[in-house]
Amino acid sequence: MYYVASIAILVTMALALARALLGPTGYDRVLAVNMFGTKTVLLLSVIALLYGRADFLDLALAYALINFIGVLAVLKFVQQHALRHFKTNKEA
Amino acid sequence: MTTVFGIFLLTLLLVTAIGIVRAKDLFVAVMLSGIYSLQIAAVFFILDAADVALTEAAVGAGVAAVLMLGALALVTREERPATGPRRLALAVVALTALLVVYATFDQPRLGDPGAPVHQHVAPWYLAETARLIDVPNVVTAILASFRGYDTLGELFVIFTAGIGVMFVLAVPRDARNGEEPSIDSAGLRHHLIPRVVGRLLVPFIVLFGLYVQFHGDYGPGGGFQAGALIATGLILHALIEGERAALRVVHRNVLLGLIAGGALLYTGVGIAGMLLGGRFLDYSVLRADPVAGQHLGILLVELGVGMTVTGVLLTIFHAFAARASVR
Amino acid sequence: MSLVLDSASFVLFVIGGAFIFTGGLGVLRMPDLYTRMHPAGITDTTGTILVLAGCLLQADLGLVTVKLAAILVFLLLTAPTAAYALANAARLAGVVPLRAAPRREDAAR
Amino acid sequence: MIEVFGLFNYWVFAALLMTGLYTVIAKTNLVKKMIGLAMFQSAVFLLYITMDKVEGGTAPILRNDVPGQIYSNPLPQVLILTAIVVGIATLALGLSIVVRIHEAYGTIEEDEAAKMDRE
Numbered sequence: 056m057y058y059v060a061s062i063a064i065l066v067t068m069a070l071a072l073a074r075a076l077l078g079p080t081g082y083d084r085v086l087a088v089n090m091f092g093t094k095t096v097l098l099l100s101v102i103a104l105l106y107g108r109a110d111f112l113d114l115a116l117a118y119a120l121i122n123f124i125g126v127l128a129v130l131k132f133v134q135q136h137a138l139r140h141f142k143t144n145k146e147a
Numbered sequence: 148m149t150t151v152f153g154i155f156l157l158t159l160l161l162v163t164a165i166g167i168v169r170a171k172d173l174f175v176a177v178m179l180s181g182i183y184s185l186q187i188a189a190v191f192f193i194l195d196a197a198d199v200a201l202t203e204a205a206v207g208a209g210v211a212a213v214l215m216l217g218a219l220a221l222v223t224r225e226e227r228p229a230t231g232p233r234r235l236a237l238a239v240v241a242l243t244a245l246l247v248v249y250a251t252f253d254q255p256r257l258g259d260p261g262a263p264v265h266q267h268v269a270p271w272y273l274a275e276t277a278r279l280i281d282v283p284n285v286v287t288a289i290l291a292s293f294r295g296y297d298t299l300g301e302l303f304v305i306f307t308a309g310i311g312v313m314f315v316l317a318v319p320r321d322a323r324n325g326e327e328p329s330i331d332s333a334g335l336r337h338h339l340i341p342r343v344v345g346r347l348l349v350p351f352i353v354l355f356g357l358y359v360q361f362h363g364d365y366g367p368g369g370g371f372q373a374g375a376l377i378a379t380g381l382i383l384h385a386l387i388e389g390e391r392a393a394l395r396v397v398h399r400n401v402l403l404g405l406i407a408g409g410a411l412l413y414t415g416v417g418i419a420g421m422l423l424g425g426r427f428l429d430y431s432v433l434r435a436d437p438v439a440g441q442h443l444g445i446l447l448v449e450l451g452v453g454m455t456v457t458g459v460l461l462t463i464f465h466a467f468a469a470r471a472s473v474r
Numbered sequence: 475m476s477l478v479l480d481s482a483s484f485v486l487f488v489i490g491g492a493f494i495f496t497g498g499l500g501v502l503r504m505p506d507l508y509t510r511m512h513p514a515g516i517t518d519t520t521g522t523i524l525v526l527a528g529c530l531l532q533a534d535l536g537l538v539t540v541k542l543a544a545i546l547v548f549l550l551l552t553a554p555t556a557a558y559a560l561a562n563a564a565r566l567a568g569v570v571p572l573r574a575a576p577r578r579e580d581a582a583r
Numbered sequence: 584m585i586e587v588f589g590l591f592n593y594w595v596f597a598a599l600l601m602t603g604l605y606t607v608i609a610k611t612n613l614v615k616k617m618i619g620l621a622m623f624q625s626a627v628f629l630l631y632i633t634m635d636k637v638e639g640g641t642a643p644i645l646r647n648d649v650p651g652q653i654y655s656n657p658l659p660q661v662l663i664l665t666a667i668v669v670g671i672a673t674l675a676l677g678l679s680i681v682v683r684i685h686e687a688y689g690t691i692e693e694d695e696a697a698k699m700d701r702e
Contacts, residue, residue: 056484058148060525063491065155067498067517068186072159074501074510075182076166082507082564084178088185089556090501090514092208093549094494095185097525099192099200100545102149104529108641109538110366111197113359114188116541117204117372119548120352121379123556125181125212127341127386130559131334132174132216133567135471154588157595164602164622173614180618187625195655196632197642202667211671218614218678222685226612227692236609240601247597256589258638260653265637269656277645285643285657286664294661301665308672315679338562344555348548366644371668456668463675470682 057105064098085129092122150257153193160186171226177215184211197367198286201359205372209379210460213386217467280441282364290369291445295428298448299413302455306410309459316466334389345387352380360453364442370449374456381457382464390468399465402458409455416447483528490524497521506572507564511557518553522546592633599626611693613681617674624670631659 068091075087099115163183170176184207191200255262276288290298335341353376360373385393417428425432430444493516500513526546533539603626606619635656643657681691688696 056480056487059484060487060491060528061152063495064525065152067494068156069159070498070502072163072182075179076162078175080507080564080569081172081174081178082560082567082569083510084175085560085563086507086510086514087501088178088181089553089560090498090517091182091185093518093522093553095189096545096549097494097522098189100526100529100542102152102192104532105149106641108197108644108646109533109541110644111192111642112538112541112545113367114192114197114201114204115545116355116548117201117359117376118185118208119545119552120348120355121205121209121376121383123552123559124209124379124383124386126556126559126563127335127345127383128213128216130338130341130563130566131386132220133563134335135220137566150588154591157592161595161598161602164599167618167622168602168606168610168615173612176615176618180621183622183625187629190629191632194632194636195640195642196635196660196663197644199628199632199660199663199667202664206667206671211674214671214675214678218682221682222614222691226610226615233609236605239608240605243604244597244601247600248594251590251593251597254590254593257592257633258636258640259589260637262634264634264659265656269658272657273643273645273654283645285645285654286660289657289661290664297661298665301669304669305672308669308676311676312679315676315683335559338559340558341555344551348551351548367642369664371664375668375671459672463672463679466679467675467682 057101060101061098061105064094064101068094068098082129085126089123089126092118092125096122149193153190156186156190156193160190171228173219173224173226174216177212177219180215181207181212184208198284198369198372201367201372202375205359205375205379209382210375210464213382213464214467217464217471220471221467279438280445281438282442282445284364284366284368286367287363287369287445287449291448292428292430292441295417295448298452299417299428302410302413302452305459306406306455309406309455309462312463312466316470318469334385334392335387336389342387345383349380349384352383353377356380360449361446363449364445370452370454371456373449374453375460377453377457378460378464381461385464385468390465394465397461399462402462402465405454405458406462409451409453409458412451412454413448416444416451420444479531483531486524486528486531490521490528493517493524494521507569508561508571511561515553515557518557519550522549522553592629596626596630596633599623599629602626611695613684613691613693614678616693617677617681620677621670621674624666628663628666631663635659 071087071090075084078084096115096118100112103109103111163179167176167179170179184203188200188203191203272285272289272293276285280288280292282288356373356376359368359376363369381397420429420432421427423432431437431440433440433443497513497517501510504510504513526542530539530542533542600623603619603623607616610616637653637655640653640655643654646652684696685691688699690696
C-alpha cells in the first residue's frame with residue numbers, strides 16, 4: 056500500500072530533477088528544488104510509517120518547517136542584486 | 148523494496164552531482180546542491196540513520212542555502228569557462244577511481260551482519276546502553292557519554308570555525324554604525340505574505356528546535372540538530388525583518404555568549420566530574436545514582452553543544468550579511 | 475474496521491499518487507516558469523493532503539497523529555509562501571511570462 | 584537482490600568521491616572548488632552510513648515493545664552526525680576566505696589571482 060505512494064513520489068522526484076537540470080532559467084530550478092523538498096517530506100512520512108517507526112516523523116516535520124527558507128533567501132538575493140543594479144544605473 | 152528506493156535515489160544523486168559540476172552559473176550550482184542535500188538525507192533515512200538524516204535536514208535545508216547565497220551575493224555569479232588542467236585532472240581522477248572501485252570489492256555487502264564493523268565495540272554499546280545510561284537513543288548515549296571526548300573536540304572545531312569567520316569577515320565598528328540603514332538590510336518587510344507566514348512560523352521552528360534538543364535522548368535529535376534548527380528559525384526572522392532588527396532581538400554579545408558559554412558548559416561538566424572524584428567527562432559521579440548522573444551529564448553536555456552550534460551558525464550568517472551592507 | 479481503514483487509505487494513496495505524478499509531468503512539460511508553478515502547486519497541496527490523509531488513517535491515535543497533522547498544516551502554510559516568493563523573485567529579475575513576451579528570445583534569463 | 588546490489592552504494596560513493604575530486608582539481612573557480620570539497624565530504628558520509636546498515640535492522644533507538652529487535656550500528660552515525668555540522672562550519676570559513684580574495688583581487692578564479700600575484 057505504501058509502495059504505491061512511494062513509487063509515485065520517487066518518479067515525481069525524478070521528473071523534478073529533470074526540470075532542475077534542464078532549467079532554462081535559474082527560477083525553474085528554484086521551483087524544482089522547492090517541489091523536491093515537499094516530495095521529500097511526503098516520502099519521509101510514508102517510509103517512517105512503512106518502517107513502523109512513526110517516531111521518525113520528526114524528520115519530515117523539520118523539512119516541512121524549514122524547507123521554504125531557501126526560496127525566501129533567493130528572493131532576498133534577487134532583491135539585493137536588483138537594488139545594486141538600480142544604484143549603479145542611477146550613478147551612471 | 149526499500150533497498151530499491153535507495154538505489155533509485157542514489158542514481159538520482161549521481162545525476163545531480165554531475166549537474167552541479169557542469170553548471171556554469173554558480174547560482175544554479177547552489178540550487179542543485181539543495182536537491183543533493185535532500186536526496187542524501189532521504190538515503191541516510193532509508194539506511195537506518197535517522198539522527199544523521201535529521202542533522203542533514205536541519206543543516207542542508209535552511210542554513211546551507213542561505214549561507215551559499217550570502218557568499219554568492221558578495222562575489223561574481225558566473226563561472227568563467229574552465230582553463231584548468233582538465234586532461235591531467237581526468238587522468239588522476241580515473242586512476243584514483245579504479246583504485247577505489249577495486250577496493251570496494253573487498254567491502255562486505257550492504258547489510259551484512261557479519262561485517263567487521265559490527266563485531267567490534269558497537270554490540271557492546273547496544274547491549275550496555277540500557278543498563279549504564281538508560282536512554283533509548285544509543286546514538287545520543289555514545290555521542291554525549293561514551294565518546295564525549297570526541298564530541299568535545301568536534302565542538303571546538305565548530306567554535307574555532309566560528310571565530311575564524313568572525314575574524315576573516317570582520318567589519319570595522321565605524322563602518323557599521325556610520326552608514327544610514329539601507330534597503331539592503333531592511334529584509335523582506337514589504338512582502339506581506341512571507342512576513343505574516345514567517346512571523347507565524349519562527350516560534351514554531353524554535354519550539355521544534357527545543358523539542359529536538361530535549362527529546363534527543365528518546366528520539367532522533369540532540370544538540371547539533373537543535374542548534375541548527377534554532378539558528379534556522381532565527382535566520383528566517385532575520386531574512387524577514389532585516390539583519391538590524393534581528394540583531395536588536397538577539398544581540399551580537401548574546402551570540403558571543405552562546406558560542407563561548409556552550410563550549411565552557413561542556414568543558415565545565417567534564418571538570419566537575421574530575422572535581423567530584425571521577426575522570427574527565429565521567430558523568431556517573433555527578434549524582435549519587437550513577438545512571439541519574441549520566442542523565443544530568445548528557446542533558447548539560449547536549450545543551451552546551453546546542454548553544455555553541457546556534458551561536459556559531461547565526462554569527463556566520465550575520466558576518467556575511469554585514470559584509471554585504473558595507474560594500 | 476481495519477479493512478475499511480486500509481482500503482480507504484489505499485484509495486487516498488492511489489489518488490494522491492496520481493495527482494503527484496501528473497503534477498511532476500506538468501512541471502516537466504509546461505512551456506514557461508509561471509505555467510510550471512501551477513502543476514507544482516497541485517503536487518504541493520492536493521497531493522500532499524491526500525497522501526498525508528492516507529497516512530493519518532493508518533497511524534495510531536496519539537503523538538503520531540499530531541505530528542502528521544502538523545506536517546500537513548505547515549506544508550499548506552509554507553508551500554504557497556514559497557510560490558509567492560519565487561514568483562516575486564522571478565518577476566523582479568525580469569523573467570517575462572510567455573504571452574507577455576514579444577519574442578521568445580527577449581525573455582531574459 | 585542484496586547480492587546484486589550489495590556493492591552499489593560503494594560504487595556511488597566512489598563516483599561521488601571522484602566527482603568531488605575532479606571539481607577540486609580541474610575547476611579554477613574557488614566557490615566551485617568549495618562545492619566540490621563539500622561533495623567529496625558527503626561521499627565519505629555516504630560510505631560510513633552504508634557501513635552502518637544491518638539487514639533487518641532498524642535505527643539504533645531502543646524499543647522495548649519488540650523483543651529481539653536487530654539494530655543498525657550506531658557508531659558510524661555518531662561520527663557522521665558531528666561531521667555534518669563541522670562540515671557546514673568549515674564550508675563557511677572557506678567561503679569567507681573566498682569573499683576576502685574577491686575583495687582583494689576582484690576575481691574568484693584561482694589562476695587569475697595567482698597571475699596578479701606574480702605581476
